[in-house]
Amino acid sequence: MTTILPRSTACFGTTIPTAPIAPLAAVAGSDARVACASGRVRYANLDYAASAPALQTVVDEITAALPRYASVHRGAGQLSQETTAAYEDARRSVARFVGARDDDTVVFTRNTTDSINLLxxxxxxxxxxxxxxxxxxxLPWKRTGARIVECAQTVAATLTALDRELAARPAALLAITGASNVTGEVLPLPTLATIAHRHGARLFVDAAQLAPHRAVTIADHGIDYLAFSGHKLYAPFGAGVLVGRTDWLDGAEPYLAGGGASADVPREIADDDVDTRWHHGPARHEAGSPNVLGALAVAAACDALIEWGPERIRRHEQSLLARLDAGLGRLPGVRPLRIWSDSHDHVGIAAFTVDGWTPRAVAEHLSDGHGIGVRDGRFCAHPLLSRLGHPDGAVRVSLGLGSRSEDIDRLLTALAEL
Structure with a gap:
């Protein structure tokens, strides 16, 4: 199933800005220059969905934290106490960013993938x-024997299919993406929460592509568990988060067995380890020395995005998207991808193919000829690309706080050459 946007409706937005659009925030590497056919040019980073550059405020936070960095939780020294306080404050920043409930647990992980495997x-x-x-x-859910529902051609029909599946057979959890990493299309999270809860299930949201672009409120949206990655959120320091209800997390075996997760280990350790006592709360699933600096980076990014404000971020992104979508719609042979024909909103991600060119050839032309970085391939979403009729992949453009209209215009000019 390939959904191709009609030329007259290629743009999700209603207003196509023609005035220059400046970056909304300073990001590391924004002035990096690369070699291409025309000489050395400023790198046009249109690959935010893979790994977003660090916000300058995040870089500054880590630079300030490094001289005071020490071990956490069990050190009596002054720097250990300071670092422990900063690490625990980082949890509160994350909880505030996602609008968590007062009794939710915030667990620091390596990334979204790690968070989902933990859950x-x-x-x-x-x-x-x-x-x-x-x-x-x-894949983590397939390992546990998950029931996979086939997506329909519309959001409405897809919601109906999920409702029917949960009604037909009880389930503990509905696991869903907040925004597609291929097309950026956004699903209605409050509706999904209502469907899940009506049938006694909980809702998990993979917010890796949603959190950098939109306000996500766990309590107000009815979300039970949520995960995202620092490297998508302008904090590429190797940390992610899992936020959600405490009971399932405290009732499960520790994700990793080791120091920090264990409250007491007896001198004589039985083969079945039944005498080991484990912590409850975040420590239960954070064995080993935690990635403190990664956690501080995530917290700094969360605080910065709160300060910028979700509406300001959305306006910036939607202006760039309108320019991009309209420009792609005017190029013959460029085929934008969509999953659902009735979706009306997407974050700063757009995927497309170009007639007569492989995705890799398009990406190489953009890089070698124009200093533009995009993503090509199947984006770790192989079943979706096959469903959309592109088992060999597509080209993906993704935007963020450091994006500017100049990047979009250079991309469109480069594609026009093809």
């Missing part, structure tokens, strides 16, 4: 997922 060990029952998910929100 998969805690779910006391079946999980239902769509077949259009990123592998991170598909």
């Amino acid at each position: 998969a060990t805690c779910v006391p029952g079946d999980t239902v997922v769509l077949d259009v998910e990123h592998h991170a929100n598909l």
